[in-house]
Amino acid sequence: MRVRLALVVLLALVTAACGSRPGPGTLQVSAAPATSATSHTVLVATTRERDDRPGSMFNGERAAALSFAEASVSVPPDHAPGKIEWPDTPPGDPETDFTLRASAHLDDAQFRAALDRELAARPKGQREVLVFIHGYNTRFPEALYRMVQLKHDSGLPHVAVLFTWASGGEVTDYLYDTNSATIARDGLERTLRTIAASRAEKINILAHSMGNWVLTETLRQIRISGTPLPRAKVGVVSMAAPDLDVDVFKAQLRRTGRPEKPFVILVSRDDRALKASSLLAGGKQRVGAYDHEEELAELGAVVVDLTEVESQDMANHGKFAQLAQAAPELQKLLGSRSLTQDEARGTDAVTVVGDTVGNTAKAAITLPLRIITAPITVLSGG
Template sequence: MVTISLMDAQDCVCIRGTPAALVSLARRLSAVAALAAASLSGACAARPETGFLAPGAGIEAGAAAHTMLVATTRKRDEPPGTFFDGERASPLDFARIEVSVPARHKPGEIEWASTAPGDPKTDFVVRQAGYLEGEKAFVRALNAQLATRPRGSRKVLLFIHGYNTMFAEGLYRFAQLVHDAKSPAVPVLFTWASRGELTQYVYDTNSATTARDDLERTIRLIFASDAEQVNILAHSMGNWVTVEALRQIKISGDLPPIGKLGNLVLAAPDIDVDVFKSQMRRFGKPRKPFYIVLSKDDKALGASRFIAGGQERLGAESHTAELAELGAVVIDLSDVKATDSTNHDKFAQLAEIAPQLESTLAHGVHRRPGTGAAQEALGGSLEAIVSVPVQILGLPMKIIAQ
């Protein structure tokens, strides 16, 4: 039996165990520490723990407002301007929040306030906000937003955030995506009970798993609304709860009107590759392709892989041809320079080029004119799997599809 002491300026933790077990644990702790150091090196001085969602910001010239609907498994938080914390709650709760994006916003970024609640001239701030009491109120609010769009354009974009995400962080990231993409869809945020702490990976994993039924319920409510099309975007660990919820819907046999499903995008998915393949066997090959956005230099998923005993994560998968065979279109951002130190949030940079990227994907990689020698076959004939390097507004990527 061996004892290891882990010490810093404030704490001393003693761990007992066999040498082999302690070496394994020490390596995993080192991976988490490395991830923390990388994250903090590029982070703002303070994270938005309390008060950063205080409503009441004025209307600033040039600022843009986005009305976000929220469905959550988080517990309501008492401090003003916070709304929800990282603890789990039941039943499913709802809110409506209007976010203002400053005129001097830089695409791909979130202009965080240095102190709460922020300045609408320079920061992401909240104009109006309030809880919605129950499912019926949520659906009424959703249909009211859809009614402001013309028929044929009544779309919903559902976003599910990832690990280590406070409520304000998930909300403002989604607002950034909607704003940069100039999306006409009604934005709906599903936010599960992440504590927003790097050391809470296991808690967050269990929270995501616990939220499966509530995400399924949220998806069913949206499909039963007046929406004509429902698009789904998940990031990081949010992909785990998303794919699990969709799997539950498939198993139930009680399918929502599938014709309403638009694009399904899995960005930097923190899912064990073998688990994902087993999930896909349950789904079967989809009628229309879904999209996996990945980067082979994703440091956050590298740490996740180490914590998981070396099992490859879907968002850093190097065997992209295998994913294409499952029915996915893979968007490889490995050559894109990240704006965050962990290379985990590259997907946020896609929002600005969303219309051009959607047009490229709609034409299909086989049929894109002018690809010539840049188009390469992977693992078989050109008709099977192809990989096409693409640059859109200077953003280099590779699209792999069947």
């Protein structure tokens, strides 16, 4: 009981330090001119309950069926990479704040049509999708605007698809969120299969925190279903600060066999949120704060160690958002060449990325991190 109380107090302090959070009514559409702002379209698939209150769209309750939506959000011209400029009062000023420009609920057919429309607007060779799966204690506006921040800062032309599950959005909802994440597996599988059946050439996935439980469980059930996703369409699968028991992760990989493409796992040993989660889990380490990175590499992952990167949040749990600006360079590094263990272990990724694809990443990443790789040979799936 003491451990659980300590977890709640710790996370409450972290949340309080971040200031007020967006609640119902936050997502009001702004009609103000936004000539200097940059707008991004996000397609949404969600297991959240639809919320018909003005400016809300979805809440933290669980829906009986998967729902869809589309939103356009503008980013202010003086946006700071890695951050979300929340308006003090909705709907906000597009010159200084993230601002909702338009939104609509969609049915299944409309979602498929919107996805194909977004893909068709891109030239062949660039028809890729980025699916973002948020973590614990995340409200719908936070998930939506984080998706926009990642899309904007990365500069990647990918179609943005937010998969948002029914997080309660409160510090004390850890168990509720865990169960909601488990319930969301079928919804995520349906979403991924819908994207795979579209014009998409590649499906890239980024999951954060507890979203990795949804992701890994969904990939497991897809793998054992006997009907895998088309191999040629699976792109980079990234796991940021995974709030996932290390032993569970190992068991999942043993059941599914080695991944056809290595997972990219972003870890940080100073992640306070994952330390609290570990206490709640009886002291078992979480994948995102695991101190044996080389073991993860041997399990079939490319491990990016962010421990030395200074975080913008007190919990050191959101460092992944700060790397979005370097995403194209890291993607080229991880996708265009095969790093050897001797080359990558213990090296400064700024040097590696800079030597490989130029100097952009040096400007985006100012502190050292390591990239560790290994041949995917340990787990055979037997």
